[in-house]
Amino acid sequence: MIQLVRISGRLRGILAAVAAAILFFAAAFPPALSSSASLNIVAPRESAVGRPFLVYVSSMSNMTGLTISWGGKMIPVEVRREGDISEGVALLGTDVGNSAPGTKKLEISAGIDGSVETVSREVQVASVEYPVQRLTLPEAMVTPPKVVLERISREREESSSALAAVSPERKWDLPMVRPVPGVTTSPYGFRRILNGQPRSPHRGVDYRAKEGDPVMSCAAGTVLLSADHYYAGECLYVDHGNGVVSVYMHLSSRMVSAGDQVSAGDVIGLAGRTGRVTGPHLHFGLSLQGSMVDPEPLLGK
Numbered sequence: 547m548i549q550l551v552r553i554s555g556r557l558r559g560i561l562a563a564v565a566a567a568i569l570f571f572a573a574a575f576p577p578a579l580s581s582s583a584s585l586n587i588v589a590p591r592e593s594a595v596g597r598p599f600l601v602y603v604s605s606m607s608n609m610t611g612l613t614i615s616w617g618g619k620m621i622p623v624e625v626r627r628e629g630d631i632s633e634g635v636a637l638l639g640t641d642v643g644n645s646a647p648g649t650k651k652l653e654i655s656a657g658i659d660g661s662v663e664t665v666s667r668e669v670q671v672a673s674v675e676y677p678v679q680r681l682t683l684p685e686a687m688v689t690p691p692k693v694v695l696e697r698i699s700r701e702r703e704e705s706s707s708a709l710a711a712v713s714p715e716r717k718w719d720l721p722m723v724r725p726v727p728g729v730t731t732s733p734y735g736f737r738r739i740l741n742g743q744p745r746s747p748h749r750g751v752d753y754r755a756k757e758g759d760p761v762m763s764c765a766a767g768t769v770l771l772s773a774d775h776y777y778a779g780e781c782l783y784v785d786h787g788n789g790v791v792s793v794y795m796h797l798s799s800r801m802v803s804a805g806d807q808v809s810a811g812d813v814i815g816l817a818g819r820t821g822r823v824t825g826p827h828l829h830f831g832l833s834l835q836g837s838m839v840d841p842e843p844l845l846g847k
């Protein structure tokens with residue numbers, strides 16, 4: 547059944563802003579509507595490994611406690627009420643580093659007038675042939691000396707716990723702010739071979755930036771982690787709510803600390819060449835409930 551979904555003025559802005567991102571998929575992956583008695587859902591039928599997508603849920607009844615189950619995670623989604631519409635919007639995706647293509651289940655549950663309504667959908671996640679990139683780096687950076695292994699494992703735990711943050715308030719907005727204006731020097735998904743050895747694929751985007759260039763937060767949020775890591779160098783993790791966390795690496799300077807509130811476009815650090823790098827640039831990553839996706843379709847000009 548074809549049905550019109552009413553969208554409030556406030557969220558219409560987001561949905562229009564990401565029209566480019568949604569349409570980016572639309573040619574190949576038309577979004578689909580489905581509904582239960584009281585829930586209207588707009589979500590794609592198809593996606594691809596590494597790509598983000600948007601799920602919009604609305605109801606003319608009073609909706610509470612909206613959660614989305616995707617990729618083995620339960621994601622709380624903030625519900626806002628405007629006029630007679632209750633609505634929530636979530637960013638979801640898959641990770642080039644650990645997601646297999648195939649049919650995946652998307653389950654949406656919401657409290658409606660004291661009972662829980664659940665709608666299940668299937669999303670076909672297509673495989674993507676990302677190109678191979680060969681890099682030559684100082685050997686110590688490819689095969690780290692034993693003395694730093696403990697440091698690396700401690701830092702890995704620190705960053706995974708930051709990426710696992712799922713806070714209840716949605717602070718992100720679309721399109722997101724491009725953190726630096728420079729061109730892409732290494733896109734998302736490159737399968738990397740370092741000094742002849744296959745390594746994990748590139749789970750973010752590298753942008754050209756000079757040492758000292760300002761780096762902006764892609765959205766409003768709370769700084770989760772400000773640290774100096776062996777691989778990432780000086781890095782920042784910012785929580786934007788509902789499982790959306792952005793990551794900025796190889797900085798020469800960090801201008802915020804854990805717990806600081808930032809607005810979209812705030813300068814949070816300066817670009818640099820700290821950590822495992824061949825030259826100054828910004829590595830920008832976007833985690834959706836722990837899955838590092840290609841942030842590019844979500845960024846403004």
Ligand SMILES: [Zn+2]
Pocket residue numbers: 732748750751752828829830
């Ligand atoms: Zn990178």
